[in-house]
Amino acid sequence: MRFSDIRDIYEHVNDKQIAKWTVAIPHPYKTEDAEEFIRLTNKMIRQNKRRTFGIIYKETDSLVGIIDLFRINWTDRNGEIGYWIGRKFWNRGVATEAIHLILKYAFKELKLHRIYARIFEDNIASARALEKNGFKHEGLQRHAAKVRNRWRNFHLYAILSTEFRIHKR
Secondary structure (H helix, E strand, C coil): CCHHHHHHHHHHHCCHHHHHCCCCCCCCCCHHHHHHHHHHHHHHHHCCCCEEEEEEECCCCEEEEEEEEEEEECCCCEEEEEEEECHHHCCCCHHHHHHHHHHHHHHHHCCCCEEEEEEECCCHHHHHHHHHCCCEEEEEEEEEEEECCEEEEEEEEEEEHHHCCCCCC
8 A cells, every 4th residue: 555545545534334235444534544544454465374465447647446355364365355446437347347356366376265244234235245256145243343332243255266267347
């Protein structure tokens, strides 16, 4: 991640709707939060614990989201993905394409075997993007996290390297 992305990150993430669908993004979001996110992310990348990519919208050549592969377990060859897309770019297939690209990277370059995602139980759009990429619903994690003073349930989705198809989207 680059510090030159702070403005774009702040512009998109300082939106109550983005915070609503994520665990770790506060609202209101400050530029200092974006700086800290980049610092922490870069440190974890150097420690080989995470891979984070900016999502660039082709038509505007600007950062419109982030997709992250984290909790990488090199022994068991698995990891979790998380992502957010700026609200102006919802319902355009951006998340679906970003998920496909990070799966291709995780399975082909990193040689991971299983990728999973945990999404809030009412996040239908995210569930759809995961399912379009071949993720299978594995279950409901009840009261899995306390987010903004409220217990939240997660749906757990996962895909194995043997289930992933590389076909161009």
